[in-house]
Amino acid sequence: MAQVYGNDFTAPGETPARPATSDEPETFRALLEGEGRVEPRDDLPDAYRRTLVRQIAQHAHSEIIGMQPEGNWISRAPSLRRKAILMAKVQDEAGHGLYLYAAAETLGVDRADLLDQLHSGRQKYSSIFNYPTLTWADMGAIGWLVDGAAIVNQVPLCRCSYGPYARAMIRVCKEESFHQRQGFEILHTLSHGTPAQKAMAQDAVDRYWWPSLMMFGPPDDDSPNSAQSMAWGIKRFSNDDLRQRFVDMAVPQAEALGLTLPDPEIRWNEDRGHHDFGEVDFTELFEVIKGNGPCNAERMAHRVRAHEDGAWVREAANAYADKQAARPGADVA
Amino acid sequence: MTNAHADYVLGLADDALVSAQRMGWWISRAPQLEEDVALANIGLDQLGQARTLLAHAGSLEGEGRGEDDLAYFRDERDFRNVKLVERPQTDFAVTMARLLVFATWQAELYAVLAHSSDPTLAGVAGKAVKEVAYHVDHARQWVLRLGDGTDESHLRMQVAVDAEWPFVEELFGAVDPALVADGIAADPTVLRPAVLGRVGRVLGEATLTVPHLAPAVAGGREGLHTEHLGFLLAEMQHLSRSHPGASW
Amino acid sequence: MRDWPLWEVFVRSRRGLSHVHVGSLHAPDAEMALRNARDLYTRRQEGVSLWVVPAAEIVASSPDEADAFFDPAADKIYRHPTFYDVPEGVEHL
Numbered sequence: 001m002a003q004v005y006g007n008d009f010t011a012p013g014e015t016p017a018r019p020a021t022s023d024e025p026e027t028f029r030a031l032l033e034g035e036g037r038v039e040p041r042d043d044l045p046d047a048y049r050r051t052l053v054r055q056i057a058q059h060a061h062s063e064i065i066g067m068q069p070e071g072n073w074i075s076r077a078p079s080l081r082r083k084a085i086l087m088a089k090v091q092d093e094a095g096h097g098l099y100l101y102a103a104a105e106t107l108g109v110d111r112a113d114l115l116d117q118l119h120s121g122r123q124k125y126s127s128i129f130n131y132p133t134l135t136w137a138d139m140g141a142i143g144w145l146v147d148g149a150a151i152v153n154q155v156p157l158c159r160c161s162y163g164p165y166a167r168a169m170i171r172v173c174k175e176e177s178f179h180q181r182q183g184f185e186i187l188h189t190l191s192h193g194t195p196a197q198k199a200m201a202q203d204a205v206d207r208y209w210w211p212s213l214m215m216f217g218p219p220d221d222d223s224p225n226s227a228q229s230m231a232w233g234i235k236r237f238s239n240d241d242l243r244q245r246f247v248d249m250a251v252p253q254a255e256a257l258g259l260t261l262p263d264p265e266i267r268w269n270e271d272r273g274h275h276d277f278g279e280v281d282f283t284e285l286f287e288v289i290k291g292n293g294p295c296n297a298e299r300m301a302h303r304v305r306a307h308e309d310g311a312w313v314r315e316a317a318n319a320y321a322d323k324q325a326a327r328p329g330a331d332v333a
Numbered sequence: 334m335t336n337a338h339a340d341y342v343l344g345l346a347d348d349a350l351v352s353a354q355r356m357g358w359w360i361s362r363a364p365q366l367e368e369d370v371a372l373a374n375i376g377l378d379q380l381g382q383a384r385t386l387l388a389h390a391g392s393l394e395g396e397g398r399g400e401d402d403l404a405y406f407r408d409e410r411d412f413r414n415v416k417l418v419e420r421p422q423t424d425f426a427v428t429m430a431r432l433l434v435f436a437t438w439q440a441e442l443y444a445v446l447a448h449s450s451d452p453t454l455a456g457v458a459g460k461a462v463k464e465v466a467y468h469v470d471h472a473r474q475w476v477l478r479l480g481d482g483t484d485e486s487h488l489r490m491q492v493a494v495d496a497e498w499p500f501v502e503e504l505f506g507a508v509d510p511a512l513v514a515d516g517i518a519a520d521p522t523v524l525r526p527a528v529l530g531r532v533g534r535v536l537g538e539a540t541l542t543v544p545h546l547a548p549a550v551a552g553g554r555e556g557l558h559t560e561h562l563g564f565l566l567a568e569m570q571h572l573s574r575s576h577p578g579a580s581w
Numbered sequence: 582m583r584d585w586p587l588w589e590v591f592v593r594s595r596r597g598l599s600h601v602h603v604g605s606l607h608a609p610d611a612e613m614a615l616r617n618a619r620d621l622y623t624r625r626q627e628g629v630s631l632w633v634v635p636a637a638e639i640v641a642s643s644p645d646e647a648d649a650f651f652d653p654a655a656d657k658i659y660r661h662p663t664f665y666d667v668p669e670g671v672e673h674l
Contacts, residue, residue: 067361091373310364316482317609
């Protein structure tokens, strides 16, 4: 299973989430029908709870792993202004991961267990972060395309039926509004810079365009979980609808950048009122999900190393807290 | 306005810049996710201080160099930071030991400089003094927990303090007496007991021992660095230098 | 190894307003919880004051009790000023 910024789908050969059953509690169905918000202590169907835990956890994992491709350029940012922006952005991703883990924990799971599942490969993160960041322009392409796609996916989640998830997403979306803009600004500066800079920008867009389209998941008729998620009010729009929305937004922005999108089939379709575009190669996506992307092993190794190297620190803090609590006259605070 | 004045500000700027560069390494590598966020905040504060101080040093120098010219187009012999901040800090105990010393020194320094006769420097210091107060607190919290945590953490924390200690003395190296007399710079002989007193109290509280170790060879303020700085700068500067004259 | 406990975080966004629940975090003790809350939840000047509370210490009403707890208030409309008729022309009432 892979989920991409709130877009949950199953790779071929994997079992989809259990289909809806009619034995959902009356109160739950009434809430959904009235567009009400479901809250942690409500009587929730198991399948709804499990789907949410997996989706929110994988969304959180994506934020955490997503720190790495951009963290890769903090030390090399070409100006101090860019360095500050990038540090703040990667920091935000840690923060967003934390907001999301907090939302998942309202469903009765522990963050440490979710992290264990990430570290052992039982839960996935967004495939987009398994692509390498090879040049500075990739910071622009990630901000513009990857964050742009994420925002298209995430904005509807602000109205998700599960209250804590929706609230976390409102906070995330508010903070993320600068992420896409700074990426666009990087590319705009590069594409109006020296020929070498412009080539760098075009190369980054060429590499990140198709993987960004893959972020919306497989086509609707190949997305077994989507219908259930929509019935539960977790998902509001289909994969293909969101992908189309993203393409329609990106095409004029690419023109403003003076960069081309690597798809000769992109053209305006008057009848549909949308841009037509070429077919996405989903076999690549499924290969990356299976672990065969360019950076899967490195991303996991980096994350696991950080966790293991920090174990003695976390343990020391526990030991200190215990000693403080045991001291005579110890106060709660 | 003399070159000594520009050089003094440049030294403080480089201290902050090199610290921020080292701190940035931690983002995605901290012992807990909350700490990723905390260390990024500290790094961002340091980077902000570096930028305003570099810009000020550039204007004092009067050759039209801005923050990025100074950060990206000077070689290691022209950097003026102390050696304390330039060595690798990929161990959490080392990072906290160093931050405790460095931020405490900055706190005492900026408290004085907030009243500097150089109004720009006074402005920067007045803002930074609140930031570094938080850094001192963060370092103190961790030094307490690691020093008085488990046997392993106590040992690692003491080893880290011992490793940083020889580089502490350079923070109190001589400053052009004219700058002190003119009320521009802080007197290092005044800073020294204040900083060492505060750091020593935290170490004691953390059940750690203040080391008795000879100071390392200084020289950072004259551009005589450890071998580590060259690699740090190579990484930081390579992209800018590959595209001279480009905007980003 | 024992995991750091969970803390709920409340932020007062500005003077004159109440603290509002914003989320949670993990910290080994109260002092660190407060600091982590500052770093995580007030990066964009969201607050002027913070509370952290051990999540385990919060006592919550249950949705099962919601009917018994909250519905009985529904018919006490005389508690609201709009329940009362005010004669035309009477002011400041």
